[in-house]
Amino acid sequence: AQSVTQPDIHITVSEGASLELRCNYSYGATPYLFWYVQSPGQGLQLLLKYFSGDTLVQGIKGFEAEFKRSQSSFNLRKPSVHWSDAAEYFCAVGVRENNNDMRFGAGTRLTVKP
Amino acid sequence: DTGVSQDPRHKITKRGQNVTFRCDPISEHNRLYWYRQTLGQGPEFLTYFQNEAQLEKSRLLSDRFSAERPKGSFSTLEIQRTEQGDSAMYLCASSKPDPEGYNEQFFGPGTRLTVL
Numbered sequence: 001a002q003s004v005t006q007p008d009i010h011i012t013v014s015e016g017a018s019l020e021l022r023c024n025y026s027y028g029a030t031p032y033l034f035w036y037v038q039s040p041g042q043g044l045q046l047l048l049k050y051f052s053g054d055t056l057v058q059g060i061k062g063f064e065a066e067f068k069r070s071q072s073s074f075n076l077r078k079p080s081v082h083w084s085d086a087a088e089y090f091c092a093v094g095v096r097e098n099n100n101d102m103r104f105g106a107g108t109r110l111t112v113k114p
Numbered sequence: 115d116t117g118v119s120q121d122p123r124h125k126i127t128k129r130g131q132n133v134t135f136r137c138d139p140i141s142e143h144n145r146l147y148w149y150r151q152t153l154g155q156g157p158e159f160l161t162y163f164q165n166e167a168q169l170e171k172s173r174l175l176s177d178r179f180s181a182e183r184p185k186g187s188f189s190t191l192e193i194q195r196t197e198q199g200d201s202a203m204y205l206c207a208s209s210k211p212d213p214e215g216y217n218e219q220f221f222g223p224g225t226r227l228t229v230l
Contacts, residue, residue, distance in 0.1 A: 004156075009154075032216050036221075041223075041224075041226070042223055042224070043118070043120075043205060043221040043222050043223040043224050044157070044205070044207075044221040045221070046218070046220075049218065051216060090156050090157075092156070094216060101159065101170075102159065102219065103159075104156030104157050104158070105156050106154065106155050106156050107154070107155070107156050
């Protein structure tokens with residue numbers, strides 16, 4: 001079965017600094033990959049997704065992610081973090097054969113220092 | 115597009131009581147999903163419906179849990195004889211058929227359950 005690992009439980013960055021959140025997945029074929037953001041007490045909002053094609057995908061709010069098959073990774077990046085980016089970020093992997101079976105990582109909590 | 119809505123947003127109950135949550139999906143979405151999210155974890159899949167048919171259930175969905183989607187629109191998730199371990203955020207999501215082959219799921223704000 002597929003699984004997702006987000007190695008960093010909590011990351012703190014200064015406002016204006018660059019950000020990279022790590023995500024590693026385990027799956028035998030090319031998966032569907034997603035990054036979601038969750039503000040406290042809220043549901044999940046999709047930032048970006050990868051299905052196929054260009055391995056660098058652009059999302060909302062200035063985020064991007066790069067799919068690296070050789071490293072089984074799908075890291076999320078942002079060149080300059082804003083205070084409003086403070087939230088919980090979840091990486092998720094979906095299975096092509098059963099596209100209702102989506103597995104989430106445990107999440108990375110982002111704190112932004114002024 | 116009003117998005118996925120869930121009611122109530124918060125529920126506090128005593129152990130042993132029954133609770134019921136409601137989810138209203140995006141109107142043209144035929145698939146509806148329930149997830150459970152405990153503190154410090156990502157969402158875990160519980161069950162999903164295509165129209166009114168419940169097509170898949172996770173092993174996490176014990177006999178005390180039941181979900182319905184009687185008319186293929188809104189759905190309810192009932193937990194009977196609640197236990198403290200049921201305390202979690204219950205998330206609902208909906209999706210529609212996608213020509214690329216993956217049903218992108220849109221999430222509601224969740225119902226936070228606290229069992230005392």
